[in-house]
Amino acid sequence: MSAQIIHIPQLLTANELIQIDDLIATAHFVDGKTTASSAAKEVKNNLQITPNDTALQQIQSIINTALQQSPLFNIAALPKQIYPFVVSKYQNNQSYGWHVDSPIMGSPAIRTDLAMTIFLSDPNSYQGGSLMIQNDQNVVTLKPAKGDAVLYPCQFLHCVEPITAGERLAAVSWIQSNVKDSAQRQILFQLNQVHGALHEQAPHAPATNLLLQTHSNLFRMWADV
Ligand SMILES: O=C(O)CCC(=O)C(=O)O
Ligand SMILES: [Fe+2]
The missing domain is CATH 2.60.120.620 (q2cbj1_9rhob like domain)
Structure with a gap:
């Protein structure tokens, strides 16, 4: 699919x-x-x-x-x-x-x-x-x-x-x-999934926080509110 x-x-x-x-x-x-x-x-x-x-x-x-x-x-x-x-x-x-x-x-x-x-x-x-x-x-x-x-x-x-x-x-x-472009939405969706997986393994690790920060910054950059 x-x-x-x-x-x-x-x-x-x-x-x-x-x-x-x-x-x-x-x-x-x-x-x-x-x-x-x-x-x-x-x-x-x-x-x-x-x-x-x-x-x-x-x-x-x-x-x-x-x-x-x-x-x-x-x-x-x-x-x-x-x-x-x-x-x-x-x-x-x-x-x-x-x-x-x-x-x-x-x-x-x-x-x-x-x-x-x-x-x-x-x-x-x-x-x-x-x-x-x-x-x-x-x-x-x-x-x-x-x-x-x-x-x-x-x-x-x-x-x-x-x-x-x-x-x-x-x-x-x-x-x-909130994100008009489907390719941008797909990137946010995938980053969200990776963050979820990392968060399960290492909720407080710097890499987990960095990924959340990256996701939030891209979402803010692309948001159409
Ligand atoms: O019933 C569906 O799965 C889609 C129907 C559809 O394409 C529409 O209502 O525009
Ligand atoms: Fe349709």
């Missing part, structure tokens, strides 16, 4: 997934084209919960709490703003063809630095429906476990393959990061 595509296993717990399943069962879905940009409309073929549905608001609140509690999400995304999650459903050969997401979304507007999909169906319960992402070198195909999330930079073209059996539910959102 590309280093800039981050897999977050079990972002949602089994209990949160049960609550979300119950809320989705009561929700009202409409044609997803209503929220796509004009270019994406032509390739978007799915259903979404209507924005004013109270079930959607409760799902958004469960997801936002889980995101706040996920160290991996916060280290990888360095989030400044998170667009309200959209919950989508694909069935009967529905798909979302190759597209890029709008660079700016919402009101007040956010810049979409990162996109995120949280998978809400068991991958064995549907056929097709992988999220495919074209990164600099190749196409990455993703169909992770229910409750897992995938985070990727918005500059990549991506699509959802047609669903040939079953139903694919997902929650999707976009993030404005």
Whole structure:
């Protein structure tokens, strides 16, 4: 997998997934084209919960709490703003063809630095429906476990393959990061991981402190707050 595509296993717990399943069962879905940009409309073929549905608001609140509690999400995304999650459903050969997401979304507007999909169906319960992402070198195909999330930079073209059996539910959102540039974000992410490993072995060693200082100084240099 590309280093800039981050897999977050079990972002949602089994209990949160049960609550979300119950809320989705009561929700009202409409044609997803209503929220796509004009270019994406032509390739978007799915259903979404209507924005004013109270079930959607409760799902958004469960997801936002889980995101706040996920160290991996916060280290990888360095989030400044998170667009309200959209919950989508694909069935009967529905798909979302190759597209890029709008660079700016919402009101007040956010810049979409990162996109995120949280998978809400068991991958064995549907056929097709992988999220495919074209990164600099190749196409990455993703169909992770229910409750897992995938985070990727918005500059990549991506699509959802047609669903040939079953139903694919997902929650999707976009993030404005405190660090706009994905290569800089990746360096900070890697330094953070090295610092974590060093800190376990030698929490007070000069090298551990020096690495933290380097990380902080680069973060300050690149931060876009
Ligand atoms: O459902 C997904 O995994 C991604 C959907 C998508 O690309 C979008 O809503 O813009
Ligand atoms: Fe998209």
